Amino acid sequence: MNTPPALFHSPSDHSRIDPHVPSFASHSTLSPYSILQHGTSPGLRASSAPLHERGKADLFRYYVTNIGPAFDAYDPNKYFTERVPSRATLSPPLLELILAVSAWHSNATKGEPQGSAKLDIDIEQLASAGMDDDSLDVALLLHYFVLNMDGKIILESVTSNPTVAQCNHSRNEVTGLLSRSLDASHDDVLWARLRQELFLAVLHQIPLTMDVSRSRLDHLTRDRDDRTRANKMLIELLATVQYCFGDDKNTATYDRLLESCSTWMTTNPSSFTPVMICRRQERDVFPDIWLLNDCVAAGLQYFHLARILLIVHNPRVPRLGRAGQEAARWIDAQTKNDVEIICGIANSISEINPMHITACMAISVVGDRFTDADQQHALLDMLVKTTSAYGLSTELA
Structure with a gap:
C-alpha cells in the first residue's frame, strides 16, 4: 500500500535560508507591517455590496x-456552498432566485405557511437576462428543488421584505428551457x-424521469x-431503482x-473499511459506524439501499407456503x-447531515417492517429531524 503524503514539509528541506539568495524582504521598500504603520486603510464601500437590506442578507x-x-x-468540491454564492454576487437574477428559494425553504423547515408575498422570478427571463450556462444550470436545479419539494413550479414576485416565497405554476407547465438536457449541465x-x-x-416508488x-x-x-467511487454506486442505485419501480422485470x-x-x-x-463499528448501549437501535469521510459514507449507504431494493424485488423469492414464510422472515431480517x-x-457523522436524506429513503421502503416501539420511535425521529432540517417532504415514508 502506498504511503500517504506527509502533512508537513520536512524542516531539513525548506527551513534553510541561503544567504546568497536575495530575499523579498530585503529588497522590498515596505514590509507587511509598514503598511499598517504608514498606509491608509482602503475601507469598505457599502455601494459595492450586492445586498443592502438585512433581510435579504439573512436569506x-x-x-x-x-x-x-x-x-x-x-461532494468535497462544495460547488453549491462556495462557488454558486460567489457567482450570485455578480448575477442579480441568480441572486434573486437564491433569495426566493431561501425564503421558501426557511418557511418549509419551520412549518410556516408560505404566505401571500412572492418573489419576482421567471425562469425563462433568466436566460434572456444574459445568464451564463453554468448559472442557468444552477437556476434550473433550484427551480426544480422547489417544484419537487412543494409540488409547484415557479417563484413570481418580490416585496420589500422578502421573508416568504410562493409558487403558483403547476408541474405540467414545462417549457423548452425547463426540459433542457442534463447532458449539457455542469x-x-x-x-x-x-x-x-x-x-x-x-x-x-416511481421510475426515474430523467435521461443521462x-x-x-x-x-x-x-x-x-472516494468521491468517484461513491458516484459509481449512485449510478448503480439509480439503475436499481429504475428496475424495481419501472416496467423492465427481466x-x-x-x-x-x-x-x-x-x-x-x-x-x-x-478507505471504505469502517474505522469502528459498535452499539453505544444495549437498547440503541442504530450502531455507531465511523468512516473516513462523507464520500465513503454516501457510497456505503447507496450500496445498502440498493441491497434493500434488490432483496425486496427479487423475482425468484418464493411467495407461498412454508418456503414463502421462511423467505419473508429472511427478507425482514x-x-x-x-x-x-x-x-x-x-447518525455517526453528526446529529443532522445530508446522509439522513438517504436514511429517509431506506425507511420509506421497509420502515414498516419494524415493530419494536423503540425502533419505530427512532425511525420516526429520523424522519422528523430530516424534514425539519431540509424541508423535504417525508410524509410518504
Missing part, C-alpha cells in the same frame, strides 16, 4: 449555511440533480478517488444489477439490518 446567508450544503451532500449540477431525482423516485447518456456518466466516473437485468452491486462492494479500496446500518452511518 443569502441562510442559503450558504442550509441549502448549499444539502445540494453538495458528500458536472456538479448533474450529480445534484441525480441525487434529487433519486430521492423523489424512492419516496414515491451512459457515455457522460462513464466520463464522470473515470477517476479512482431476470437478466436483475442478475446484472445484483452482480454490479456486489462487485462494487467487494472491490472497494481500504436482512432489510432491517440494512436500514440500521444506513441510519447508523448518518
